[in-house]
């Protein structure tokens with residue numbers, strides 16, 4: 211059993227934040243040897259019950275759930291920060307060029323290690339990840355992820371048309387490869403697989419139909435793709451599928467909307483599309499730094515809430531500009547302001563934090579398992595130092611409310627504030643902080 215005394219942030223099942231300024235978190239291994247939360251709450255109330263457990267004191271620190279990144283591309287580590295006019299030229303001039311390198315296993319492994327180091331350094335403990343179109347990329351990532359103990363969901367990108375040599379795959383083989391990856395990795399430790407059609411323009415009807423068949427055969431496996439990011443892209447889809455009611459409806463037609471399907475962006479949807487997300491249980495991965503960087507547009511939070519569909523936050527590296535959940539939450543705030551200018555409302559710091567932890571876990575179908583620290587959750591957590599930089603220390607020490615504290619971290623925080631990202635089953639390697 212492990213016990214940590216610090217300030218604690220976690221969420222009620224309805225999404226309301228709970229904050230204990232002086233709290234105790236107790237974890238214990240489950241039957242699989244994974245550390246789970248046994249108890250959480252105020253230190254004065256819990257300390258007598260756990261007097262027999264040695265407590266690690268982390269005064270001045272905030273323990274919060276490990277962040278959940280709902281959409282990120284592992285082969286785009288070396289694409290981040292590439293200047294382009296918009297999505298389609300960015301894909302052609304930078305992304306496909308880098309992704310073509312991932313048929314080389316040694317390269318894939320080197321990048322996988324760097325990528326997972328970055329996720330953990332920034333406090334991300336669960337991620338839904340695009341591989342390249344090469345199975346070697348997914349094998350390298352899964353292998354590295356298993357060693358580290360992250361909760362990692364990934365898939366081989368499906369793209370059998372409108373893509374250059376080196377990244378384009380073969381329809382039938384791509385589906386066999388996807389199924390082989392599912393059989394090899396899905397459910398192994400904390401790993402999961404995702405059926406991963408890149409986006410409608412890069413997939414033939416036969417490939418989308420095959421992906422839909424796999425989605426029906428393996429309901430526990432995730433589906434991940436992109437939808438309605440950019441207006442040129444939407445016009446292209448309309449040309450390719452003139453009969454379809456909308457871009458999202460193409461995925462529906464091929465059986466790719468269901469619980470555990472996650473669609474990145476969802477910017478230019480209409481209310482019928484949003485209703486379709488809600489009815490099918492599919493989720494939107496909101497990628498604000500990417501959408502601002504590529505000039506794609508603004509996710510409409512008000513419309514998503516009216517429709518009541520699932521959504522959560524994502525970095526979308528390398529279209530996104532940062533691995534940092536703090537940067538993503540700040541960009542989401544900016545995007546939310548745009549959408550809410552008519553009502554005068556904006557996203558609260560607690561809502562932003564929820565969208566990148568328990569809310570994202572719920573959208574992935576992993577509620578009660580990750581993204582939160584209620585009893586029974588896997589003990590993935592970050593130890594944050596609200597005094598990591600001089601300005602953050604100054605600002606956070608003046609915070610009078612939880613929203614003020616969280617917003618100081620969202621606006622001023624980055625990887626320097628993440629002292630440790632503890633993955634379930636792994637030991638904290640921080641010294642006791644007693645004063």
Ligand SMILES: [Zn+2]
Pocket residue numbers: 281282283436474526529
């Ligand atoms: Zn993406």
